Amino acid sequence: MTTRRTNLTPYLLVAPALVFMAIFFAYPMVEAFGLAFRDNDTGALTLSYFQKMVSDVQFQPALTTTLLLIVILIPIQFAVALAMALLVNAKLKGASLFLYIYAIPLAVSELAAGIVWFNIFTNNGFLNSLLVQSGLIERPFLFLSYQNQGWLILAVVLAEAWRATSIIMVILVSGLQSIPSDYLEAAEVFGADQFRKITKVILPLLRPSLQVALILRTILAFQVFGVALAVAGTGISLLAGEAYKWYYTIRNPNVAAAYASVILILSIASTVVFLVGLRSKNGEAL
Amino acid sequence: MAEIQLNHIIKSYGKARATNDVSLTIKDKEFMVLLGPSGCGKTTLLRAIAGLEAIDSGTVTIGGRDVTNVPPRFRDIAMVFQSYAVFPHLTVWDNIAFGLRMKKLPDTEVKKRVEMSAEMLRITDYLQRFPAQLSGGQRQRVAVARALAMPSGVLLMGEPLSNLDALLRLDMRAELKKLLRDAGATTVYVTHDQVEALSLGDRIAVMKQGVILQCDSPLRVYDHPVDKFVGGFIGNPPMNFLRAAGLAAIGLIAPPGYDLVGIRAENLDSFTSPMSGALEASILVVEPLGSHNLITAKVGDEFIKVNTRAELMPEPGSKLWLKPMPDKVRWLK
Ligand SMILES: Nc1ncnc2c1ncn2[C@@H]1O[C@H](COP(=O)(O)OP(=O)(O)OP(=O)(O)O)[C@@H](O)[C@H]1O
Ligand SMILES: [Mg+2]
Numbered sequence: 001m002t003t004r005r006t007n008l009t010p011y012l013l014v015a016p017a018l019v020f021m022a023i024f025f026a027y028p029m030v031e032a033f034g035l036a037f038r039d040n041d042t043g044a045l046t047l048s049y050f051q052k053m054v055s056d057v058q059f060q061p062a063l064t065t066t067l068l069l070i071v072i073l074i075p076i077q078f079a080v081a082l083a084m085a086l087l088v089n090a091k092l093k094g095a096s097l098f099l100y101i102y103a104i105p106l107a108v109s110e111l112a113a114g115i116v117w118f119n120i121f122t123n124n125g126f127l128n129s130l131l132v133q134s135g136l137i138e139r140p141f142l143f144l145s146y147q148n149q150g151w152l153i154l155a156v157v158l159a160e161a162w163r164a165t166s167i168i169m170v171i172l173v174s175g176l177q178s179i180p181s182d183y184l185e186a187a188e189v190f191g192a193d194q195f196r197k198i199t200k201v202i203l204p205l206l207r208p209s210l211q212v213a214l215i216l217r218t219i220l221a222f223q224v225f226g227v228a229l230a231v232a233g234t235g236i237s238l239l240a241g242e243a244y245k246w247y248y249t250i251r252n253p254n255v256a257a258a259y260a261s262v263i264l265i266l267s268i269a270s271t272v273v274f275l276v277g278l279r280s281k282n283g284e285a286l
Numbered sequence: 287m288a289e290i291q292l293n294h295i296i297k298s299y300g301k302a303r304a305t306n307d308v309s310l311t312i313k314d315k316e317f318m319v320l321l322g323p324s325g326c327g328k329t330t331l332l333r334a335i336a337g338l339e340a341i342d343s344g345t346v347t348i349g350g351r352d353v354t355n356v357p358p359r360f361r362d363i364a365m366v367f368q369s370y371a372v373f374p375h376l377t378v379w380d381n382i383a384f385g386l387r388m389k390k391l392p393d394t395e396v397k398k399r400v401e402m403s404a405e406m407l408r409i410t411d412y413l414q415r416f417p418a419q420l421s422g423g424q425r426q427r428v429a430v431a432r433a434l435a436m437p438s439g440v441l442l443m444g445e446p447l448s449n450l451d452a453l454l455r456l457d458m459r460a461e462l463k464k465l466l467r468d469a470g471a472t473t474v475y476v477t478h479d480q481v482e483a484l485s486l487g488d489r490i491a492v493m494k495q496g497v498i499l500q501c502d503s504p505l506r507v508y509d510h511p512v513d514k515f516v517g518g519f520i521g522n523p524p525m526n527f528l529r530a531a532g533l534a535a536i537g538l539i540a541p542p543g544y545d546l547v548g549i550r551a552e553n554l555d556s557f558t559s560p561m562s563g564a565l566e567a568s569i570l571v572v573e574p575l576g577s578h579n580l581i582t583a584k585v586g587d588e589f590i591k592v593n594t595r596a597e598l599m600p601e602p603g604s605k606l607w608l609k610p611m612p613d614k615v616r617w618l619k
Contacts, residue, residue: 180371183373187384188338188359189338190364192384192388196388200384201373204376205373205374280375
């Protein structure tokens with residue numbers, strides 16, 4: 001009897017979180033799928049909204065641009081975040097001050113971050129003024145034009161990287177700090193130089209943190225919206241932006257829900273990929 | 287040749303000196319034990335030899351080469367950590383091979399050394415396992431195997447046995463002694479367990495508050511402690527200390543300047559009747575230990591511990607006459 005009672009405790013402890021998740025995540029999720037795959041009038045299962053989404057001219061570009069954005073953004077962010085995290089963790093003077101300064105963009109809203117970078121790249125923005133004044137170019141260059149998809153994406157990447165790299169860094173710094181210094185000292189004594197210390201010891205031991213950060217970051221990248229809106233307006237289309245457009249501008253919640261379902265499925269798929277691809281071989285969480 | 291020379295090593299943390307001007311020469315292939323109570327600076331000294339701790343002043347030479355400013359990986363050392371520090375993400379095989387691969391040894395040589403050292407520590411069956419799948423004792427063997435696999439002349443060991451249970455510790459101690467003698471590396475071994483120090487060391491450096499009080503062979507340290515601290519720290523029970531003046535009555539006259547006498551529990555002959563040259567003691571506690579009895583008694587107002595034959599089983603409260611063996615009496619300041 002006593003064992004039964006103690007076995008209940010963990011479930012009781014996670015129950016509030018579960019209820020919260022059920023009400024605010026699972027239920028809307030099911031609703032969204034319902035909107036996307038159920039006929040509005042008859043309630044029968046249908047693929048018509050989904051087909052409408054796929055046949056829309058903006059769907060293909062939105063999907064490609066979202067994936068492209070992720071493929072470019074994530075490696076950049078991780079390279080920068082890892083370098084920063086290692087620097088912070090090296091406990092140089094002023095490292096923690098740097099950490100705080102670097103984390104400030106975390107507190108800036110997506111939209112505000114987008115506007116900052118819009119002001120840099122726009123026609124009379126900082127970048128153009130700088131280039132013109134220094135005589136490198138004659139007239140302002142139209143970075144953020146519909147014709148310059150490359151520049152548009154780059155601007156969104158920069159804005160998003162500036163805004164959201166520090167969250168990765170914070171995760172990695174806490175991961176680094178949880179690595180016992182003995183492992184690093186053992187690596188040093190047994191002949192590892194700085195580079196191999198990182199590749200052979202730190203990165204493998206950082207795997208759980210990297211996994212969390214990758215999942216978090218990728219899911220959030222599928223939802224990039226405000227930044228893109230502010231920087232590029234309707235210049236580039238992304239999945240989340242399309243969902244918004246179908247909901248508020250075209251006022252078709254069903255197709256909007258279909259977009260949301262695509263984002264959700266892609267998020268789940270990438271999460272599974274990271275969970276499986278980065279799972280521990282030794283069954284130990286360190 | 288891997289003689290280690292420590293010259294005037296000073297390392298401070300804030301105002302406190304963890305090692306206060308320590309000089310020590312450890313001969314090639316010698317087994318040196320650093321012994322002392324918690325916080326006396328043993329680990330600091332070991333880490334200074336390894337290069338893991340930057341020292342404030344002094345020099346470290348290994349094999350005649352000044353390595354004071356040389357990073358650990360160029361010092362030609364291997365180390366066993368107290369926490370073992372066996373990499374959790376690598377198999378036992380890869381753990382042992384780690385240092386050899388870093389040194390870019392050819393694969394055949396790596397394989398040979400890994401297998402040899404795994405065999406020595408009897409962990410061949412676990413080579414493909416991860417550390418999480420090993421017991422503490424097995425993990426400790428991996429840590430030792432990883433160090434012994436290295437072709438380095440210096441082996442540093444920081445309390446490697448302290449996390450093992452008592453029985454395993456006893457086994458491992460004997461095994462280590464043989465392994466390390468065969469390995470023939472210059473070894474520096476940190477412990478606060480005086481039995482370990484006595485049983486393993488060629489020499490023991492007894493430390494206290496950042497300085498080495500005495501550095502001698504185990505027998506010498508045990509038999510001729512330089513002061514009350516060393517005598518009291520080494521041996522179980524600790525050495526007895528009596529005021530020298532009290533011994534004049536039995537004909538033991540202290541040399542000028544010495545006011546303390548040290549005598550070990552096994553160096554007192556005990557008699558149940560008065561005896562010339564013996565101190566009268568009243569028995570407080572009798573502890574039978576199988577091979578002998580340990581008696582705690584009072585001589586005047588001073589406590590004394592005596593080993594007696596197992597057959598001698600006096601009652602507490604009765605009298606005992608204790609006669610110090612003259613050549614075992616140590617005069618101290
Ligand atoms: N990183 C540190 N920062 C501040 N003080 C330290 C640090 N490391 C050691 N000390 C101090 O230096 C002194 C010597 O420490 P050390 O670790 O060498 O002792 P030890 O002899 O190894 O003790 P133990 O047997 O408990 O391991 C201690 O007083 C300790 O408090
Ligand atoms: Mg220590």
